[in-house]
Amino acid sequence: MGISVKNLVKSFGTHTVIHSISFDVADGEFVTLLGPSGCGKTTTLRCIAGLDTPSTGTIAINGETVSDPANNLFVPPHERDLGMVFQSYAVWPHLTVAENVAFPLTVKGDRDVAAGVAWALDIVGMSKLAQRRPSELSGGQQQRVALARAIAARPQLLLFDEPLSNLDARLRDRTRLEISRIQRELKVPALYVTHDQTEALSMSDRVIVMEAGRIVQEGDPRELYQKPVNRFVADFIGGANFLHVQRVGRQWQLENGSPLAVDPTTDRDDGRSKIALLRPEAIRLDEPSVPTPTGQNRLTGRVVGGMYLGPHVEYIVEVGADRLRAYSRSALSPGSPAILTFDACDCRLVDDTPLTEARSHHA
Amino acid sequence: MDRGEEGFRLETPAVRVRPNTIRRAAANGGVLIGLYVVVFAVVAFLALVPLAALVIGSLRDTSPGMPGQWTLANWANLVSPGVVETLLTTLAVAGLSTAFAMAIGTALALVIHRTDFRWPNAMTGMLALSFYFPSFILAMAWIVIGSPGGVINDILREFLNIESFSVDIYSVTGIIFVMVLHQVPFVYLTIRGPIMGMDPSYEEAARTAGASPWRMLRRVTLPMLAYALASSALLCLVLTLEQFGIPVLIGVPGHVTVLATQIYLLCRFPPTAYGLAAAIGLTLAAITSVAILLQRRLARGDRSVTTTGKAGKITPIPLGVWRWPVNLMCGFYIAVSLVLPGLILLYTSLIKFFTANPFDATFTFRNYLYIWNSEETQRAIINTIIVSGGGALVGVLLGVACSYYVVRLRPTGYRVLDALVMLPFGVPGIVLGLGLLWAYAYLPLPLYGTLTLIVLAYVTRFLPYAAETAGARFVQLDRSLEEAAWTAGASRLSGVWRILMPLSLPSLQSSYFLLFMAFFREISATILIFTASTSVLSVSIWSSFEQANWGFASALSILAMVLMVAMMSLLLWAMPGARRR
Incomplete structure (x- = not known):
């Protein structure tokens, strides 16, 4: 169960950005892809979300293969049952907070949208601002809305693409704890992409360090800090x-x-x-x-x-x-x-x- | 675990919707791919058919649809003294008009946005109004004012008893004068943005370095606007090169011919020479296309004007002793481009026989009553509303579809689509009309003599504007806004409908407004393809003026402008997005 990535390769034209990487995320596990910009971590995440199409290799979510170019198989993102938080928040400015959070519920034909919205907003502590417009919210509040939207439909997988990089330092610390707590409560596998070692070390069960499209080392945070394999x-x-x-x-x-x-x-x-x-x-x-x-x-x-x-x-x-x-x-x-x-x-x-x-x- | 425990009422709401089983990549967005093929085919049809027909037509020795021979004579005739003279006249008229319009338009923009001029908002509003004043109606008004039997000469003779001096609008000078009046608002509106978006710190740096306000304008502001000015000048040149309404009304009686009117004359008056008209049309389209390519290259290379977005407070330059000369200049421009033409048309529409002296005139409502009684005119009005209202919708939707593929999805061949969309940008209206005339003489499509053909012509002509407006908005909208919808469970189509379209609505509304207004007053693309049953208001006005029925033409013009203002207000009220200009 969880995510299983095998021999993933992604090329743009002749330029290869991911060189055959493989890793798993167990059910309920919080795994971070850590590396400098351009190392291929975001592309990996986007391949798992279905926003980018891999060149070769397979991706399975909860045992179901969602991407396998060799067999001409590609499940589009909206059928992968996932929740994703974007670096830019991507909170829709023309919808209220409640409407933003309701979106995944309505498109999936949920029967009780109102209860789902109330539940998700309660988890991120935004219930009181449900009728606000995103333009009336601070960056931190917008990020909470994005988080509530990602979990509202109870996806079987949570993806985070550098969600904290646009927040100021103090807010970042608080939101870090919040994300960890929510993921533990939901007990779903989570894959988190960041270039910030503090985030990686403090939140993850396991960290995968990437460099130039390859996995350099993976392990729990303590092991990585204390026993790095190379310079x-x-x-x-x-x-x-x-x-x-x-x-x-x-x-x-x-x-x-x-x-x-x-x-x-x-x-x-x-x-x-x-x-x-x-x-x-x-x-x-x-x-x-x-x-x-x-x-x-x-x-x-x-x-x-x-x-x-x-x-x-x-x-x-x-x-x-x-x-x-x-x-x-x-x-x-x-x-x-x-x-x-x-x-x-x-x-x-x-x-x-x-x-x-x-x-x-x-x- | 305060909120945490509440959070554990996890079993309550959501009904798990399992993703459908495995799908093939091609199945993803099959509708969008299908639509792409349709859009591509439609745009290729719209852009290529008239041009291909022109090429074929230019190689035939007869009229469209007649049996004839292949020939190169039409192209050889391009170098005949008559055509060469027309070409030189065209270039001179367009060049001079552009030069004057640039000077006046830029001066107005600087006065309004850089000095302590007292009425900037009123002036901007007036200029926007005169931007929508149709060129052929402006020309008509100025013919009433400046023709040999017109207002000015009447005053000179009857009131001042001056016989030695008279004015004649039917001249090159007359054409240039009216063209300048018509182009100034365009120049102003294109220069205004760059002037307002300029980072004030450059000017402040010049001032703190000791430059006087006028020196700063000359040495910093204008050089920084060089790209914007050049790009505006090129577009202005294109518009004056393809201008049809003004030279046809003023130039034809005065025997001043430009390329656009020569095409018309060759098609409408015997002996007709449709083949030569096609060759001239292609030549004119080539000239304007070169100007547009240059303009695009300039616009892309423009890095001099930094639009920081924080348009700070700029210290206005005090006008000082120049205040009243400047006020007079602004007032004069508004008077001759807007107020005077409007009043003269109103006056002409209300009198029985033309005289410049209101005390000699017999006032009557018969011209308006005639509109009321004329079925033909009513049909033209209804046609105009159908063509503008419906056609603009078709244009905006097609433009949106093209931009979505070119900017967002980028499927195979999207660059070709982009080029096809932009192709009609360089084709003058009269040339497009001629192309369609040739095309539908041969194509087995029952379009000739239908309103659909008129809509087709307008949509083709203004598709580049519609696509560009939508594309500019799509570029502004971060991709992740749509991606967030997909990861939340929405298909691509649903993402477009529920996220991209609502977020682009203001731009689409403003694009609809622009197209509506353009379609309403378009005449150059219609003049060769309209029939009795598909006549539109602009054509009715023009043809009654051609028949020297000044009173009726004026009444129709007044009606057209009242309708335009009413439609403008209605659209602006219904579509708040169109207000941002």
Whole structure:
């Protein structure tokens, strides 16, 4: 059940934007397609909705094949029984809030439209504004109407195309929670497309990271953050520092010769070029005079600059040829030396894959 | 879980409608594909038949429908001294009219929208009214005023006893004068948008850099409007090149011939030369098409005028000592283009024998009574209302269908459809009429002598406007508005009907209004294809004026304009969308 995508390919003319991807969304699962713009995530979603026609590959919704070009099979969007929320909201300006929400019920010939509208508006907390025109609503309210409209006819599948990207930051946080809650209540599979890692990490049961039309990695949010397979994923999800390293004998060391202890589970000699990933929050940054615990990596660097952010100061520190971000509560002046300490297990080796290599590797 | 638990009364309302089983891709929107084929065929028929008939006609040595031989003589005759002279006259008249109309129209637009002129709204309203003043009625009024036996000469002779000086409207100058009066509102209306949409910060930057208001106009405003001005000038040139009503009424008695009237004369007066008329028609269409292609290229390349949408408050330029000269200029234009012609027609319609002195005149209502008693005239009025009301609807619907395919669905061959829709844009009305005349002499379709043929001609001529208006609206509407309807369970057709059409309604209404008004006063496309039973008001007015029945023609004109204003008000009241212009 849920969604099943197999070997999906989408080309526009000679230009291929999706290179044979496969994934499933289980019943009731919230899955996010995450990636930079142009990675093919929205096209994938639109193929599932039936708004774009795939070139090859199959798509099944709840066990029923809805798209299979090889067998000349294509179920148009209005027969796929889905609810979709668009980036632009796409709330129809000539209809009231209630009429917008009633639309999917009336076109599907529902018997009790009024009850369906009341239910959907209640869920998104817009009951009081039912008779308003969209032009009288704020962006956040319009997005709620779009959400109510998407769920009104109880679709068997919910699709979200960057629904929060036009909202301001605070509204985005609130709506994020709301969407998660509604999806859990409805217990339907949901596929969510975004380029925002915070949204992906906070809402999803599972995240699929895409790049240049291919799936780079998929897993639950914790796994993706903690165990990214390559530099691209590490960089895209969360703040990341990279240290250029080289193998000398059985050891790894920085380009300036300092030895570096890395997470042994990642220390595989598979012939691919490696780079060390170090999250800013794993680094302890001190003045040289402060004594530091032993048994850890200890590097000396030079403070380049700092930004006061309130809870802490974010510093840029130069270690050899690499520049790292690190947080500290103490005041360090630019140009002064600093000591960076971190656990070996926080320093992971990942594939240092430029984009082209990532493609051939995962093809 | 405050609202959450309530949310769990999930079992209540919705009846699950299962999607139908598997469908083939082709089955999706079969109706739309079918309609596409029909629309494509209709548009191809409308656009290509008259042109193909003209090409064939230009190669025949007889009249339409007569047995004859193939010949190249018609094309050879294009370089005869008579035709060449007509061509040069046409270019001179169109060029000069455009130059004057551009100067006056642009000046008016700048005065109204850039200075502290006192009555901008009144002036805009008057200009819009005079935009709808039919060109051939304007020409008639000015013939009454300026012909050898007209008002001005009467005054010169009878009141001032001046014999040495007289005016004669039946001249090149007369044609240009009336054409300029007629084109000024068009120039104003096309320049107005770019002027109002201009980002005020460019002008403010010039002012803060120390430029005087007039220097700013010369160095910043006008150069920034260069594209808009050039594009307006080209369209104005096209309209003056194909203008028929003015040169036929003024030019024919004065022996001044332009291409459009020569086509008419060759078809209407023996010895007729339909083949040569066809060759001239194609030549004229080629000239106007080149101008239109140039205009489109210009319009596409226009990046100089930034319409930011936030049309900020612009500090108006103080007119100062120029206030009264400017006021006089505006008043003069409205007087000669609108008020004076209207009053003269009213006066002429109410007197028995023409005299410029109202105290010598015998007033009578007989002209109006004659309308009341003339079945022929009543039929013309009813025909006009049917053709304008129904024809405009057909035109708008066809335009909408074309735009939907060209802008939205883009099926195979949509570019061809786009080109076909735009093709009649370059074909002058008289040429289109001639094409249809040739076509229906050969085509085995019972259309000649029917109102349908007139509607066909009008729809063909104005389809580009209808399609462009609808297309501009569709481009503005985000695709996701329709996609949201599909994902909500609506078929493509239902999405068009329930989402796209309601959202485009204001544009469609304004397009209907424009077409209605254009159809109401159209004469050039009708003049060669009307018959006694399919005569329309414009033709009736024109033919009674041709028969020197000034009084009756004036009465009919007054009636036509009263009808137009009534229809305008009715349409504007019924269709709020048409008000935005």
